[in-house]
Amino acid sequence: MYENTQSAGETWAMSHRLAPNSIIVGRQTAGANGNVGRIYLPGGIEFKYTQLGAYYPNWVKLQREGVKIDIPVSPTLDDIKAGRDVWIEKAIEIIEN
Known part of the structure; x- marks a missing residue:
C-alpha cells in the first residue's frame, strides 16, 4: 500500500x-x-464529491485518513534505482519470522 492506493484498494x-x-x-x-x-x-x-463515508467496522474513519498501516515501509532512492520491491521484501521477512 502507498499514497496512490485509493478506493477499491483501500x-x-x-x-x-x-x-x-x-x-x-x-x-x-x-x-x-x-x-x-x-x-x-x-x-x-x-464537480465530483464523495457522497458516503467510508469507515472501519468499529466506525473509525477511513476517508481523508487512509488505511491504518501496521508496519510503515518506504523505498529509498537507492532501492528505487536498484529496482527493489521493499514492500514484498518486508512481507517475506515477516512471513519467515
Missing part, C-alpha cells in the same frame, strides 16, 4: 483486516474511498 485492505494476524505493510494511502457523486455546473464543469 476497501480490499480493510476487508483483509478480518483475517486473524493480518498485517498491512506500506505507506499512508490516499483515504479516497466511498461513493462518488457528480453535479454538473454551468459552463460544462463537472
